[in-house]
Amino acid sequence: MKGIHQLAKHLDISIGTVSRALNGRPDVNAETRRRVLEAAEQLGYVANQSGRSLRKGSTNVIGLMIESGKDNVDNSDNFFFGVIGGLQTVFARHNLDLAILPCPSEEDPLEYLQRMVARRLVDAMIISATQKIDKRIDLLIEKRVPFVALGRSHSGGSHTWIDLDFAGVANSAVDRLISKGHRRIAIAAPTTDINLGFVFVDAYRAALERHGLTYDPALVLRARSSEDGGYSVGGDLLALAPRPTAIILIYELMAIGLYRRLMEAGVKPGCDIAVIGFREAPRARFLQPALTCYRLSLQDLGTELAETLLSSMPDYAEIYSSHACNRLWPLDLVPGESDAFELAP
Amino acid sequence: MKGIHQLAKHLDISIGTVSRALNGRPDVNAETRRRVLEAAEQLGYVANQSGRSLRKGSTNVIGLMIESGKDNVDNSDNFFFGVIGGLQTVFARHNLDLAILPCPSEEDPLEYLQRMVARRLVDAMIISATQKIDKRIDLLIEKRVPFVALGRSHSGGSHTWIDLDFAGVANSAVDRLISKGHRRIAIAAPTTDINLGFVFVDAYRAALERHGLTYDPALVLRARSSEDGGYSVGGDLLALAPRPTAIILIYELMAIGLYRRLMEAGVKPGCDIAVIGFREAPRARFLQPALTCYRLSLQDLGTELAETLLSSMPDYAEIYSSHACNRLWPLDLVPGESDAFELAP
DNA sequence: CTGAAAGCGCTTACAG
DNA sequence: CTGAAAGCGCTTACAG
DSSP states (O other), X not given: OOHHHHHHHHHTSOHHHHHHHHTTOSSSOHHHHHHHHHHHHHHTOOOOHHHHHHHHXXXXXXXXXXXXXXXXXXXXXXXXXXHHHHHHHHXXXXXXXXXXXXXXXXXXXXXXXXXXXXXXXXXXXXXXXXXXXXXXXXXXXXXTOXXXXXXXXXXXXXXOEEEEOHHHHHHHHHHHHHHTTXXXXXXXXXXXXXXXXXHHHHHHHHHHHHTTOOOOGGGEEXXXXXXXXXXXXXXXXXXXXXXXXEEEOSSTTHHHHHHHXXXXXXXXXXXXXXXXXXXXXXXXXXXXXXXXXXXXXXXHHHHHHHHHHHHTSTTTTTTTGGGOSOEEEOOEEEOXXXXXXXXXX | OOHHHHHHHHHTSOHHHHHHHHTTOSSSOHHHHHHHHHHHHHHTOOOOHHHHHHHHSOOSEEEEEEETTXXXXXXXXXXXXXXXXXXXXXXXXXXXXEEEEEEOTTSOHHHHHHHHHHXXXXXXXXXXXXXXXXXXXXXXXHTTOOEEEESOXXXXXXXXXXXXXXXXXXXXXXHHHHHTTOOOEEEEEESSOBHHHHHHHHXXXXXXXXXXXOOOGGGEEEEOSSHHHHHHXXXXXXXXXXXXXXXXXXXXXXXXXXXXXXXXXXXXXXXXXXXXXXXXXXXXXXXXXXXXXXEOOHHHHHHHHHHHHHXXXXXXXXXXXXXXXXXXXXXXXXXXXXXXXXOOO
């Protein structure tokens, strides 16, 4: 005999009462509850999750799906570790546990998600790195699994998401560079169909046109979202004639490779070319001259993601109703020296 | 009605037969099996994990515990993402899924692990960042949960582990530096009780003494395992009088901060001081002069970890019996320019 | 306030 | 080869 039966036997009461005491039901004698709690603590009893889940229909586990083979995860300077802290702060309030579910690179992300959802391993999902068309969203809606997407998508009609304000950053960066006299501004963009790439480039184009400049597709430099990608962007940049006087990057780590490539060619960021990075990353903080970039609190983003997710789960919807809306997450300019010069007119 | 009952009704057969067909039992008519598989595919049926786990007593999920707030995770240049790929390659063969379980920084790691284990969320665990005394190991042994530790520990008597060969690296680095004429060699070590710190420093000491040099505790520079840590090591190094002519680092990212601090002081790695880094990290590859460091395949390490773990699980022990042993994982020297000079005698 | 019992969705001896 | 039934460990109406 084991589990709750063993505990009940040890206390010489019924398993029903043990369960009620453990779950904090009000209709339990205070002394009985105390005895149960004490014995559970002493014997190290914790309810078997399978039995509990089967009966209750919920697991108290929230899944965070990541695609471990992808550039955006491998190269994002522990973006996820930061966000996780925020998520857990909120989940801890409700005894929800977070499980990170890494989709193997050989497996189709949609099939992987389908499997996780069908097995009912988790009560709700957080997905990220949304594509322009992202069938995962349709799947989660169809299966009625509460979820929040970190990133927008054209899929799924209305659903819950939070996205970094890529358009805001593109806008701000273009404005800033133009105010310093730049007219030929390149941009680094991802090679994949990740939605943020479209948002970023579209906003860049709109910002240019707002200033009366013509959008030139040749200035959109595609690369992997890594230092290597930044290095290759550097090469492409140097090969353009006439050479752009400024570049805006989309991933934090690109800056490191770009600096390296430029240095090799004797082109100095902040003197010979203006560079604006994307997110302020621990690793990029060491660049010299200091990189102009944008800051956000990963902890706060995680908190907001969690609260938005809970607002879409029946059991918590009421508590978090004020978070039941989509959000563009702002990033704040961190001026550096990498674009700190005016271009002669 | 839902789940397997619905599927059985749809096919007008019993749930027992459906279950047997789905689980690949031999005693099912081929045509029946075909119909069941087809219907399951079409209706998107996947067995509810809770029902399955409750009945079978196993979940088909392997947990990887990480401590998300810790230096060694946040700053290890996506060490884990690399290992995960290898783990999944092996687990995929047996339809095992990997769930990463991040211990919240506010929670005691031992209590967290205890909770995860007691809930029976996973069939087996992988733990990492083992401490010299690590009660998690005693807990897993006591609860008879199959596990493998990435890192050794004094706890738990005999248990399954794989550890990077920190001693081998310390040895090799000391030998290499001494052969180039260095006599005053500093070492960077962690501030925490993580076991690898003890192993590394002990081996460094033994190597020095083997060469007839005296171990000097003042040359052991404690720091966080990050770029910041490397920067602070740089400061400590410059403050030593007489200044050491060489330094050996224990974490990959320290090199970046160290280089920066040395450059600020006009001290050039590879000319004025010899630097040997630890693991070859994507990010450190960009350092100039190129860092002398050590290489390992994270994918292979992940594969071996998984196979070792499976060798300790009753259902798989036989298949992986050849992996049922502890291992020191070798690292290969990648000579760079950061120590490429001989010291005048 | 407590106990006895039903039932969550599965898998697997057992009988036929 | 298939079906009927037991039972995995819980939670929760229901009765008292």
